[in-house]
Amino acid sequence: MELGSYQDQSQATFSLTDEDHTLANSLRFTLNQDPRVTFCGYSIPHPSDARVNIRVQTTGDQASEVLKDSCQDLMLICQHVRSTFDQAVVEFKNKKGLDAMNIEP
Amino acid sequence: MEEQKTPKIPVWDLPDVPKGKLPPHLELQRTRVLCTSDAPTHTENIRYSGAYASMGVDNSLRLGHFRDNFRVEVITLTEDDMEFDMIGIDASLANAFRRILIAELPTMAIEKVLIANNTSVIQDEVLAHRLGLVPLKVDPRLFEYMSENDVPNEKNTIVFKLHSRCERGSSRIKVLSNELQWLPRGSEFTLSTEKPAVDPTSRPRTYTSFNCSQDSLPEFSNNPIGPKHDDIMIAKLGPGQEIELEAHAVKGMGKTHAKWSPVATAWYRMLPEVVLLQEIEGEKAEELVKKCPVKVFDIEDIGKGRKRATVARPRSCTLCRECIRGDDWDKHVALRRVKDHFIFTIESTGALHPEVLFTEAVKILEDKCERVITELS
Numbered sequence: 001m002e003l004g005s006y007q008d009q010s011q012a013t014f015s016l017t018d019e020d021h022t023l024a025n026s027l028r029f030t031l032n033q034d035p036r037v038t039f040c041g042y043s044i045p046h047p048s049d050a051r052v053n054i055r056v057q058t059t060g061d062q063a064s065e066v067l068k069d070s071c072q073d074l075m076l077i078c079q080h081v082r083s084t085f086d087q088a089v090v091e092f093k094n095k096k097g098l099d100a101m102n103i104e105p
Numbered sequence: 106m107e108e109q110k111t112p113k114i115p116v117w118d119l120p121d122v123p124k125g126k127l128p129p130h131l132e133l134q135r136t137r138v139l140c141t142s143d144a145p146t147h148t149e150n151i152r153y154s155g156a157y158a159s160m161g162v163d164n165s166l167r168l169g170h171f172r173d174n175f176r177v178e179v180i181t182l183t184e185d186d187m188e189f190d191m192i193g194i195d196a197s198l199a200n201a202f203r204r205i206l207i208a209e210l211p212t213m214a215i216e217k218v219l220i221a222n223n224t225s226v227i228q229d230e231v232l233a234h235r236l237g238l239v240p241l242k243v244d245p246r247l248f249e250y251m252s253e254n255d256v257p258n259e260k261n262t263i264v265f266k267l268h269s270r271c272e273r274g275s276s277r278i279k280v281l282s283n284e285l286q287w288l289p290r291g292s293e294f295t296l297s298t299e300k301p302a303v304d305p306t307s308r309p310r311t312y313t314s315f316n317c318s319q320d321s322l323p324e325f326s327n328n329p330i331g332p333k334h335d336d337i338m339i340a341k342l343g344p345g346q347e348i349e350l351e352a353h354a355v356k357g358m359g360k361t362h363a364k365w366s367p368v369a370t371a372w373y374r375m376l377p378e379v380v381l382l383q384e385i386e387g388e389k390a391e392e393l394v395k396k397c398p399v400k401v402f403d404i405e406d407i408g409k410g411r412k413r414a415t416v417a418r419p420r421s422c423t424l425c426r427e428c429i430r431g432d433d434w435d436k437h438v439a440l441r442r443v444k445d446h447f448i449f450t451i452e453s454t455g456a457l458h459p460e461v462l463f464t465e466a467v468k469i470l471e472d473k474c475e476r477v478i479t480e481l482s
Binding site: 014016019020021022023025026027029030032033034035037064067068071072073074075076077078079080081082084085086087088089091092093098101 | 152153154155162165166168171172173176177178179182189191194195197198200203204205208209461463464467468470471473474475477478481482
């Protein structure tokens with residue numbers, strides 16, 4: 001993982017090794033929804049290299065901080081997805097258990 | 106030339122677009138894929154935070170908004186299959202979960218096959234490949250990855266033995282996966298470099314170095330490891346033919362080889378939405394019901410012998426677009442897909458239950474984020 005930045009901290013390209021569309025596309029989604037981001041996109045320079053380049057340009061904030069915040073957002077989303085999913089599964093199992101017991105209400 | 110018929114309305118007489126809300130046509134384009142007779146349109150998702158800034162609509166990520174709107178509804182859940190609705194999430198995340206399920210969740214699969222004897226018609230390499238694809242019923246979280254310089258031990262390898270022989274004079278037999286016998290103590294084959302034992306009490310070195318027997322571990326003591334299905338055909342043996350081998354299973358990921366994929370497949374589709382743009386009655390309703398091959402439409406009686414078409418089963422719509430084919434049918438029926446409603450299906454191969462697989466997949470995405478955060482700071 002390396003950070004290709006210049007004098008201007010508000011724009012940078014991040015090269016993530018061992019990652020692919022799975023993370024890059026999700027990060028692009030969260031980055032694009034951040035109001036501080038003016039541009040973001042990703043590319044996979046070569047299909048047989050396990051590497052993605054993520055370009056982030058911001059309105060002035062440090063690009064690496066914005067990317068970090070986006071990762072944090074994505075993690076919070078994932079945690080919420082997981083808890084909601086677990087809850088839905090438990091509810092479904094309970095309901096199925098009740099149906100199987102065939103208790104009249 | 107005919108004069109233009111549209112009346113001229115002063116701009117200040119036009120109704121105001123309410124602030125903070127998108128006009129209906131933009132809201133439709135934002136939330137639905139329109140399936141027209143030639144091609145689907147508005148397939149893209151608009152993610153940019155300021156996309157609707159001119160209309161006073163904030164399109165940025167609001168976690169509170171996401172938490173209020175995100176829902177999961179389980180439709181079916183069995184030991185191997187699961188179908189659930191995931192509502193209020195972007196396609197990029199749904200796709201990330203799907204990709205992780207297929208390619209990045211680890212399982213155990215046979216990787217190394219030591220063949221002592223194979224006189225069957227099936228070649229060694231083909232036999233080894235077939236063994237690799239046999240799904241194993243074991244929780245991969247209890248094992249470690251084996252890297253190149255690792256010695257096979259009880260924490261990273263599972264050993265199976267297969268010895269099957271068809272006696273001369275009998276008829277052909279089948280070798281099924283239930284003949285794979287778990288060896289909790291590790292390999293029984295001695296290393297070819299090993300000299301005949303001088304000291305009869307010392308155990309000769311084998312292809313694995315287990316420190317203890319796997320069935321003494323609490324996880325496996327009353328839960329023996331074996332193939333998920335007992336009736337998978339591995340080979341057929343003719344009279345006089347024999348197979349004797351040892352198979353070593355290790356932990357791996359689906360992106361290395363599909364045999365390590367924990368799902369037979371995992372996929373999602375967006376919820377179809379079928380809308381009748383105008384009342385369809387009488388013969389036209391009957392025609393519509395007949396047009397649909399998956400019986401999405403039904404006829405409802407509205408009294409006095411009049412019949413009206415209704416959308417009864419929109420979920421089964423395959424968007425074949427048969428109902429909007431031909432003269433002006435697209436003025437009566439609209440086919441759409443809801444962009445943030447995913448019907449997600451997971452078919453597990455048996456190592457883990459589908460609901461566990463999904464939570465593990467979400468955890469892996471979290472780990473990926475964490476890795477980026479730690480490397481940046």
